[in-house]
Amino acid sequence: MASFVPRAAFPALDSLPRSYFLxxxxxxxxxxxxxxxxxxxxxxxxxxxxxxxxxxxxxxxxxxxxxxxxxxxxxxxxxxxxxxxxxxxxxxxxxxxxxxxxxxxxxxxxxxxxxxxxxxxxxxxxxxxxxxxxxxxxxxxxxxxxxxxxxxxxxxxxxxxxxxxxxxxxxxxxxxxxxxxxxxxxxxxxxxxDTPGVFVPYVPNAESMLKLALCGSVKDTIIAPTTMADYLLFHMNKQDPRIYQEYMSPTNEVWDLLEAVANKTGRLQKGGSPDVEASALWLIQRWRSGHLGRFLLDDVHGDLENLKDEHERAIGTSANQAWKQEKNIRRQRSRNISVDRE
CATH class of the missing domain: 3.40.50.300 (P-loop containing nucleotide triphosphate hydrolases)
Incomplete structure (x- = not known):
């Protein structure tokens, strides 16, 4: 535990979907x-x-x-x-x-x-x-x-x-x-x-979208469960790595944690290989139900002014603009996949 150093920041994910305004x-x-x-x-x-x-x-x-x-x-x-x-x-x-x-x-x-x-x-x-x-x-x-x-x-x-x-x-x-x-x-x-939930037209900050997804404000099919699990791991390490100690020792590698969870809980595919996606969803649900630490994802002191500015900008983004930006993100993601295959 003494030698473990948690990540200081979560990597930027510019291609992350940032619209759920239905x-x-x-x-x-x-x-x-x-x-x-x-x-x-x-x-x-x-x-x-x-x-x-x-x-x-x-x-x-x-x-x-x-x-x-x-x-x-x-x-x-x-x-x-x-x-x-x-x-x-x-x-x-x-x-x-x-x-x-x-x-x-x-x-x-x-x-x-x-x-x-x-x-x-x-x-x-x-x-x-x-x-x-x-x-x-x-x-x-x-x-x-x-x-x-x-x-x-x-x-x-x-x-x-x-x-x-x-x-x-x-x-x-x-x-x-x-x-x-x-x-x-x-x-x-x-x-x-009672009224239906209303999302903001566009989320300027990718990390804000991750927070909302992790809390269940968007469907779990919008962002890859493994990405959400990685973001959860980032926050668990900031709080106390012992939160997940029943599965493995402190780590910054989400794949290691997901494999450990899969083996511990029996979430295995045919042949015995770990089902990392099912393990990610299970890990997320455990946190959502309060069984993997109880903590805020927002820094109410440090994030206050930045989040306020971003939310005000979100007001000015119409649903059509949000949809266009979302299409651009998807188009760029498809291009990246094509390049990787070449």
Whole structure:
């Protein structure tokens, strides 16, 4: 362990796809705008593990003018309650002032009650006969539907109403409102509207795309699982190489780790050779479920200004421009493959 030196930086991957702005993303965003006049509160979900990268400035541009709560979901997957975790949370809160910020773990009823209390307090300021309307928005797969189910379960003791999944795109259109708070004779009912995840038109930074892919905001078929596993290894080594010590000693070589995982877990192809792609996907899922370290991929102190600038540039990139740039990347990748074969 003493002689091991982790990589100081992850290699640049200029050919990495950096667009996942699909048709239902644009349709969903347009629909949100048409419903905005009926909405009293917007809850914007961001992934706790990538608190900067999972910010979508399209929401601030398109949904401006509404009371907003920024909710960092999946706190239990990115925080171990360490002092550095608490400092990062304080920085996140300070940066977002005066916007309200909360941190959420949908499996924790106390966390869910805090969100319900916020929505209830806000509803008190409204005086309507139809109840208060809340819209939940966010990037793909940040936990919006899980939030809705948790709020409904704790708020009105009703069962699951929204479908959830490990891959993005489960919610593809805006559904009907669902009651999450029964105000009773003297209170205000609160209804929540789930929406499809909306990706940014274009991600200027390749490493940001890797972070979003690793957290599941894009389908696992968009970026090679072995590349995502390599990026995960890079971060595990920055945190503590002992995270994966049951498979092998510290290494910077992802292929060595994947072969070790394959042999340890029995993910072998015919003939006994390691199935590195299956092992990469398994390793990624282990991290996503909190079993290979709980840490942030964003440096909330060092990345803040750079990510802010990049996100603002992303707003100005239209869907057509994003598609053109994506086609150029694919064309260049095909050329590189042809050259390698010659």
């Amino acid at each position: 048709g239902h993303h644009r349709a969903g965003l347009n629909k949100m705008k048409t419903l905005l006049s009926q909405i009293d509160l917007v809850i914007e979900c961001r992934d706790y593990r990538v608190p900067l990268t999972s910010r979508n400035p399209l929401f601030e541009e398109e949904l401006a003018g509404k009371k907003r709560l920024i909710l960092y979901t999946k706190q239990d997957l990115g925080s171990a309650g360490r002092p550095e975790d608490l400092r990062a949370e304080q920085t996140i809160q300070d940066v977002q002032k005066p916007t309200d910020v909360m941190f959420s773990n949908h499996k924790d009823k106390r966390s869910t009650r805090n969100i319900l209390n916020f929505a209830r307090d806000h509803a008190v300021t409204k005086d309507t006969i139809v109840g208060s309307r809340v819209m939940v928005v966010g990037m793909p797969n940040v936990g919006k539907s899980s939030l809705l189910n948790a709020l409904r379960s704790v708020g009105v003791q009703k069962g699951k109403v929204a479908s959830t999944g490990a891959q993005p795109g489960v919610t593809r259109k805006i559904g009907t409102t669902v009651k999450i708070i029964d105000g009773g004779p003297s209170g205000e009912d609160v209804y929540l509207l």
